[in-house]
Amino acid sequence: xxxxxxxxxxxxxxxxxxxxxxxxxxxxxxxxxxxxxxxxxxxxxxxxxxxxxxxxxxxxxxxxxxxxxxxxxxxxxxxxxxxxxxxxxxxxxxxxxxxxxxxxxxxxxxxxxxxxxxxxxxxxxxxxxxxxxxxxxxxxxxxxxxxxxxxxxxxxxxxxxxxxxxxxxxxxxxxxxxxxxxxxxxxxxxxxxxxxxxxxxxxxxxxxxxxxxxxxxxxxxxxxxxxxxxxxxxxxxxxxxxxxxxxxxxxxxxxxxxxxxxxxxxxxxxxxxxxxxxxxxxxxxxxxxxxxxx
Amino acid sequence: xxxxxxxxxxxxxxxxxxxxxxxxxxxxxxxxxxxxxxxxxxxxxxxxxxxxxxxxxxxxxxxxxxxxxxxxxxxxxxxxxxxxxxxxxxxxxxxxxxxxxxxxxxxxxxxxxxxxxxxxxxxxxxxxxxxxxxxxxxxxxxxxxxxxxxxxxxxxxxxxxxxxxxxxxxxxxxxxxxxxxxxxxxxxxxxxxxxxxxxxxxxxxxxxxxxxxxxxxxxxxxxxxxxxxxxxxxxxxxxxxxxxxxxxxxx
Numbered sequence: 001x002x003x004x005x006x007x008x009x010x011x012x013x014x015x016x017x018x019x020x021x022x023x024x025x026x027x028x029x030x031x032x033x034x035x036x037x038x039x040x041x042x043x044x045x046x047x048x049x050x051x052x053x054x055x056x057x058x059x060x061x062x063x064x065x066x067x068x069x070x071x072x073x074x075x076x077x078x079x080x081x082x083x084x085x086x087x088x089x090x091x092x093x094x095x096x097x098x099x100x101x102x103x104x105x106x107x108x109x110x111x112x113x114x115x116x117x118x119x120x121x122x123x124x125x126x127x128x129x130x131x132x133x134x135x136x137x138x139x140x141x142x143x144x145x146x147x148x149x150x151x152x153x154x155x156x157x158x159x160x161x162x163x164x165x166x167x168x169x170x171x172x173x174x175x176x177x178x179x180x181x182x183x184x185x186x187x188x189x190x191x192x193x194x195x196x197x198x199x200x201x202x203x204x205x206x207x208x209x210x211x212x213x214x215x216x217x218x219x220x221x222x223x224x225x226x227x228x229x230x231x232x233x234x235x236x237x238x239x240x241x242x243x244x245x246x247x248x249x250x251x252x253x254x255x256x257x258x259x260x261x262x263x264x265x266x267x268x269x270x271x272x273x274x275x276x277x278x279x280x281x282x283x284x285x286x287x288x289x290x291x292x293x294x
Numbered sequence: 295x296x297x298x299x300x301x302x303x304x305x306x307x308x309x310x311x312x313x314x315x316x317x318x319x320x321x322x323x324x325x326x327x328x329x330x331x332x333x334x335x336x337x338x339x340x341x342x343x344x345x346x347x348x349x350x351x352x353x354x355x356x357x358x359x360x361x362x363x364x365x366x367x368x369x370x371x372x373x374x375x376x377x378x379x380x381x382x383x384x385x386x387x388x389x390x391x392x393x394x395x396x397x398x399x400x401x402x403x404x405x406x407x408x409x410x411x412x413x414x415x416x417x418x419x420x421x422x423x424x425x426x427x428x429x430x431x432x433x434x435x436x437x438x439x440x441x442x443x444x445x446x447x448x449x450x451x452x453x454x455x456x457x458x459x460x461x462x463x464x465x466x467x468x469x470x471x472x473x474x475x476x477x478x479x480x481x482x483x484x485x486x487x488x489x490x491x492x493x494x495x496x497x498x499x500x501x502x503x504x505x506x507x508x509x510x511x512x513x514x515x516x517x518x519x520x521x522x523x524x525x526x527x528x529x530x531x532x533x534x535x536x537x538x539x540x541x542x543x544x545x
Binding site (some may be wrong): 078166 | 454477498
């Protein structure tokens with residue numbers, strides 16, 4: 001089912017996320033998707049995340065869908081020109097995929113093939129416009145498409161960006177281009193998210209707050225130093241530091257659930273990015289009472 | 295200007311055959327500014343090669359800041375001014391950009407050329423010690439929408455509709471030492487009181503116009519720019535061909 005339909009029906013949507021591995025087998029991602037399937041409305045499949053070459057998001061999105069689990073196909077502009085992007089949108093629709101997250105993608109320099117030729121033929125706004133064009137029967141060259149793909153288009157925004165005004169300008173362009181929902185970069189500060197939502201609400205588009213369960217203090221430090229617009233508060237880092245290794249998952253779930261509870265009333269959904277800890281997703285959903293919101 | 299940087303000497307020595315007689319050719323303009331192929335660097339290359347037993351017939355650099363990419367000047371330089379050294383050479387080591395290398399081919403025909411430099415970008419010479427890239431020579435200028443700062447060049451992802459989410463404190467995710475191009479554009483448009491123009495959708499670029507090899511044919515007031523299978527003409531200094539904007543497509 002399209003996420004846009006889920007927003008209409010329930011008003012609140014919860015999604016998870018799996019990252020395909022580096023090998024010709026989707027079983028880990030499928031296991032992860034199955035673990036969270038009962039607790040979420042759909043599972044995102046990342047597209048060569050962090051610009052590291054892996055099993056493809058289109059294939060895994062399809063395989064997940066075959067298991068009866070709704071998927072969100074992440075499609076980045078980094079590795080495909082406009083021919084490949086539009087072709088993959090048609091392929092996704094032909095495979096029965098109903099949701100596509102249209103994103104720029106991390107730069108090749110940050111990944112494991114830094115010498116690769118970066119593509120970025122389209123940017124994320126142009127990709128959304130191209131996808132919307134396909135759904136209306138025209139490709140970017142103006143040629144007719146028949147039958148048209150029926151896809152729900154998602155986009156991303158970074159509420160913690162230092163250039164928030166500029167992020168909001170781009171968010172508005174994405175809405176105008178065809179974005180039907182947004183997932184955010186990881187949020188750790190409810191007040192910061194609230195002030196973002198105060199500005200974003202006028203765009204009248206469902207926003208799903210991004211939540212990353214913190215696995216350790218080291219991971220929190222890493223995110224603070226390396227992920228733009230992400231600021232894990234010191235008190236959460238201190239709490240993780242004081243946690244014994246055996247209790248880490250429990251504390252991680254508590255922190256993520258506290259956060260989800262604090263922000264769920266401000267937006268239309270939660271997007272959980274467990275980064276491999278797929279089994280914590282149902283527990284966070286339960287602890288934060290997100291199921292009842294759905 | 296075309297910025298260039300000399301290849302490592304070992305790489306240059308490795309391509310020279312035993313006994314090969316080489317003439318070293320530099321450029322008085324861009325390569326001189328980039329300190330990769332002006333007179334001092336060209337003379338120094340001659341000495342460095344001779345110190346390693348390479349037979350050098352001579353050297354030449356277009357005088358008075360002249361460019362090596364201007365064919366008529368290079369024909370005179372190599373065929374007349376330095377005819378003896380040129381004739382004696384088996385090959386040319388060119389300390390200039392790739393255009394300069396090709397100009398030597400056009401001036402000399404069947405003599406081997408060795409690139410002594412890597413051609414790295416087109417840039418602005420900010421001062422004697424700093425050349426910076428502000429234009430990617432993409433063939434279709436989008437500067438009107440960004441206050442004159444090029445997103446194709448200044449954004450690491452060449453995004454046309456605004457930044458990715460990867461910048462921190464105005465710095466790029468690729469390199470914290472580098473400014474986020476969109477941060478610069480936003481600051482400039484805000485300063486100009488035109489930040490609202492950034493809301494305008496920018497369509498996908500026509501990369502056909504970046505398709506090499508390209509050419510420009512100049513005739514009176516008309517310029518024909520050819521790329522891929524197309525030619526676009528511009529009339530400067532007159533309103534021809536009468537359609538008002540002075541540019542027309544010829545297929």
